[in-house]
Amino acid sequence: MRILKFWGTSLGSHEMIEKAADIVVQSKKKENVIVVVSAMSGVTDGLDKLCELAKKGEIDKVLSRLVELREKHDTVARKICKDSCDINYVNKVQEYFGNLESILKGVSLLSEVSDKTKAKVLYFGEIFSAILLALAIKQRGIDSHSYRSKDLIYCDGSYLNGEYDYEKSREQVERFMKNISLIKEIPVVTGFGGGDADGNIYLFDRGGSDYVATVLGRLVMASRVEIWTDVYGVMSADPRKVKKAILWDKLDYAVCAEFALVGAKILHPKTISPVQEKDIPVYIKNTFDPEAFGTKICSMKASGVKGISIDDKQMIFTFIDPYMLGVAGYLYDVVKVFRDKGVSIDALATTETSFSISIRKKYYTRSLEKAFDHMREHFRLSIRDNVSKISIIGDSIDNYKILNKLKDVIMVSKWAYDKSLTVFVEQGDSEKTLKKLHKEVFGK
Ligand code: ADP
Numbered sequence: 001m002r003i004l005k006f007w008g009t010s011l012g013s014h015e016m017i018e019k020a021a022d023i024v025v026q027s028k029k030k031e032n033v034i035v036v037v038s039a040m041s042g043v044t045d046g047l048d049k050l051c052e053l054a055k056k057g058e059i060d061k062v063l064s065r066l067v068e069l070r071e072k073h074d075t076v077a078r079k080i081c082k083d084s085c086d087i088n089y090v091n092k093v094q095e096y097f098g099n100l101e102s103i104l105k106g107v108s109l110l111s112e113v114s115d116k117t118k119a120k121v122l123y124f125g126e127i128f129s130a131i132l133l134a135l136a137i138k139q140r141g142i143d144s145h146s147y148r149s150k151d152l153i154y155c156d157g158s159y160l161n162g163e164y165d166y167e168k169s170r171e172q173v174e175r176f177m178k179n180i181s182l183i184k185e186i187p188v189v190t191g192f193g194g195g196d197a198d199g200n201i202y203l204f205d206r207g208g209s210d211y212v213a214t215v216l217g218r219l220v221m222a223s224r225v226e227i228w229t230d231v232y233g234v235m236s237a238d239p240r241k242v243k244k245a246i247l248w249d250k251l252d253y254a255v256c257a258e259f260a261l262v263g264a265k266i267l268h269p270k271t272i273s274p275v276q277e278k279d280i281p282v283y284i285k286n287t288f289d290p291e292a293f294g295t296k297i298c299s300m301k302a303s304g305v306k307g308i309s310i311d312d313k314q315m316i317f318t319f320i321d322p323y324m325l326g327v328a329g330y331l332y333d334v335v336k337v338f339r340d341k342g343v344s345i346d347a348l349a350t351t352e353t354s355f356s357i358s359i360r361k362k363y364y365t366r367s368l369e370k371a372f373d374h375m376r377e378h379f380r381l382s383i384r385d386n387v388s389k390i391s392i393i394g395d396s397i398d399n400y401k402i403l404n405k406l407k408d409v410i411m412v413s414k415w416a417y418d419k420s421l422t423v424f425v426e427q428g429d430s431e432k433t434l435k436k437l438h439k440e441v442f443g444k
């Protein structure tokens, strides 16, 4: 059995949904399939905006945007059904839009949107796209229904960054598999998150549908997971930034996980772990060129540098105190502040009397800033907010050679696990730096 996941832009238009349905039907000829979908392109951002508008009490705008959102999906549905009307689709969509409208009216009345409510609202994008893709598959003469991952993947933790529970999910998925016939039907499952027994939704952060695909792959012990996207596979750099980026036909799990972890957008950071432990291969494939091989991610002996990624939106905090020397607990005190404020630390470098911590700029909140005011009593604190993070991914990286090629290095973080080298530099023209470094490392 295969898991096929389709991305937002592959489901961004009627043509792309038809393309995805063709790919699914072709795959079904080889093996049974379960499909996982993200929302149509732009829909998650649109739903996020609706939460904001509702919170501000702008209910008229919310209602008119809901009409537009409905029309966007209905237009595609009409084209899929060649201008006839599928009563099942109409009933389902009517019910879900009704639910969504009620939730947003509630937000507007309370002038408040909790994480719990926001997760529920954002998840609707995946519900609508799953219904559409199932409709397109049905038009090809194969039975297909949409299902919600919240009934399969059991989660807890925080609503916008949930944790999945393997045992409880396994029981739910076993029940699901007993009740459907994969020979007769192609199930289309929503991506993005899971749920609990009370019907709450837990999202896996933005881009989380990749993770839903590999979690399901692990739960059903799929023969492979295919992530269908808009590029040919994992490349030595983001092909939108480096035109001559090299395409890898095979990559080791650990190296690929590193691509995701350092922030290369190609995969959600958690994607690899569920499948790695069971040696289930992941293929990255191009929806625009289905015959192309793509990248196979599997267990293999890796060697050399495989990629470079740059993130411009970083900040570095440096804490200095000569009295730190030999004293226990300094680092703990500072890290605890980040934890208490719910801010995830990206990289860390220490000496006996100082340490530097990097975070993504979007996590620098007013409450963290306030906490720092207190800390200035104990530390000399310097903050740099114009920093780029350059990550070199791969095995046996020649650190000295790389560092020699970079100017204005502020901080270096080398993971003991040895799958990447992370260097922070003064923000300049990061695309130029990426292209230059790519040429020096890969000769292109
Ligand atoms: P999806 O909507 O399918 O989840 P994403 O936009 O999340 O797609 O990921 C695909 C994008 O990732 C590509 O369009 C590409 O620009 C970007 N990307 C970033 N780094 C890489 C890389 N090293 N190799 C390939 N693509 C990359």
Ligand code: ASP
Pocket: 008, 038, 039, 044, 045, 125, 191, 192, 205, 206, 207, 208, 209, 210
């Ligand atoms: N639709 C969600 C997002 O835009 C999840 C995903 O695309 O994987 O982040």
Ligand code: MG
Pocket: 007, 207, 210, 265, 266, 267, 268
């Ligand atoms: Mg993605």
